[in-house]
Amino acid sequence: MKVELREAKPSDAECIHELIKELCTYEKVSLSEVQTTPEDLINDGLKNNGAFKCLLAEVSTDPLVEDKNDEAGNDATEKRVVGYALYYFGYSTWKGKLMYLEDLYVKREYRGNGIGTGLFKRLGEIALDTKCCRIAFVCLDWNEPSKEFYTRIGADEQPEWRLFQFTNERIKSFISQ
């Protein structure tokens, strides 16, 4: 299977949004939690210098049509985005710039073909090129296949660190006290 990796464009917003919802379902979370819209993805990240970047994995939808030209002589190969890695940059006061991987997802029927590894390798190249000290990400405790995947590619779990969040509602109530 021929897989190409490329940076996402504003026109990919709908497709990325669908994959974000698929990942949400995979993570057993209600889709009502996905409050971002494709327009938000465009305005917040996919336009130049936004808050995030996104790598896409694209395959030919049908190997039989690969490399075929249509009647006008144009490339008629159909492409399908089957995975994505959405990331942004953060900063460690100890080590400097870091990459934070927000989402990594490959559609179920395409898993186990090296696409996730390929996306991660490209992220690694970007992290090194941009002088990041590490790639950080979180993984749900029950998600054994992904924990296995991360361990296999060489990532370390950090069991001594716990994730805390302060939602807007709690912030509002806290600052109004």
Ligand SMILES: CC(C)(COP(=O)(O)OP(=O)(O)OC[C@H]1O[C@@H](n2cnc3c(N)ncnc32)[C@H](O)[C@@H]1OP(=O)(O)O)[C@@H](O)C(=O)NCCC(=O)NCCS
């Ligand atoms: C985790 C994930 C991105 C890996 O992508 P992938 O394209 O299946 O990864 P690869 O094909 O490069 O797999 C590498 C190895 O992990 C194994 N693997 C890990 N998770 C797997 C899964 N869910 N299904 C199939 N194989 C999996 C593969 O067998 C493969 O082993 P091999 O190298 O011996 O062939 C993908 O399984 C996925 O999207 N899972 C659901 C969403 C998810 O959990 N995302 C991460 C949230 S923290």
